[in-house]
Amino acid sequence: MQLSGSQFGQISMNPAVLKVSRKQQKEETRQRLIDAAAGALASGRSFDTLSLREVAKLAGIAPTSFYRHFHDMERLGLAMIEEQGESLLELMHRVREQASGGTSLIRASVETLFDHIGDNQGISRMILQESMARESAFREAAHGLLVTLSADLAEFLVWDAKERGVPVAYPRLASNATVAILFTTGIALFNTPAEHRQAHIEATIIQLRMLMRGAEAMAPSK
Amino acid sequence: MQLSGSQFGQISMNPAVLKVSRKQQKEETRQRLIDAAAGALASGRSFDTLSLREVAKLAGIAPTSFYRHFHDMERLGLAMIEEQGESLLELMHRVREQASGGTSLIRASVETLFDHIGDNQGISRMILQESMARESAFREAAHGLLVTLSADLAEFLVWDAKERGVPVAYPRLASNATVAILFTTGIALFNTPAEHRQAHIEATIIQLRMLMRGAEAMAPSK
DNA sequence: CAGTTGTGCGTACATATGTACGCTGAATTT
């Protein structure tokens, strides 16, 4: 235990430069809790073996101080999912805008998403695992995020199909399957030795193209 | 706490009919532990919040007696995965044999698998969740089972393609994606109101057909 | 039939967990 002069030892006291407003300070601690949990998840722990005390310790606060930020661990988890959801959705939109039309889009999406999952392994794994949990607010949130991603993709597929003049059958089912494949293999990637990863990425791309080809082949007329 | 005359109160003492051999008895208790854990999983608990003590209590034995059967909870989990793996593999083989050729095979497989997952919700969910966990003997086993199922399916796809004279590209990738879709939606099915389930099943079938159409479309010549 | 084996039991303990309670002192408001 380090002894600090004050309970706020980690905060610079420079009076002019740092206006440590209360709101600011609270937000910072809150983020520290989230990061602590994410770190624990990233190093292999599962969310529901994570204890309030442990997260508090990792974040450098007293166990009871946890309650100043979240009512319980579930709320922490919900906050994490929400945060992740926003950045993920935004990220995928950006990729679609940037990618030049056509096939390179699948590749760009896969690579971007996998990078993101890699940078946020812990939370990504948690979302996927929780999305398969039993009914609960927690599952609801995780599952909801995946559904949103899927719906978003479906919308894009329809637009893109119209754009290219190639009809696509069952866009929602196609996007749904896409998300399933993406996340499943995305997570698996991190139990894979680095030298095989590129191969896995290529494999995923082929799988998605396969799916798209099928969706186009099943389209009604032509 | 019920008081039983002996510590083995639950065992009938009928001397002639029941030869309660030690091995038999032990096997029975072991199974009772597995069933207890499976039951807890099925009613929504996640495997790693399951405590040794709790499982022991559910199985009706003293906590310390647990050790007579498994060295720790992880071993219990491994045993469960192994058991499930065997019956699952056998089941899928049987479906393929029975199903008359052609498209009805996909339907038969999906329906059979979903029934099986339904009857073994707890373990199925556990396998899927653990397959996404961090490196560990446990993950290895769960992931291994999915890989086996996938490889098995790939083998069949190749055979079936030859049989029907329709070439299929990347059978291993196709089967891999199939397993991803199947389990993902299979699990999701049980957070779905009963009246929507059939629709989900039909959706899954379409997704798999979509994938197969794509795989065929991507085949080299024809 | 005597001796051994091994599944089951209860007790005991060190450790971990969630959370109630009340205090402190800086930031904010009045």
Next chain:
DNA sequence: AAATTCAGCGTACATATGTACGCACAACTG
């Protein structure tokens, strides 16, 4: 300047967990 707010702390406790230890007694072995 005085009063209020509130993020943080430590203490305390009831409960849960894994597991060491040794006893009991049915089943098995000889």
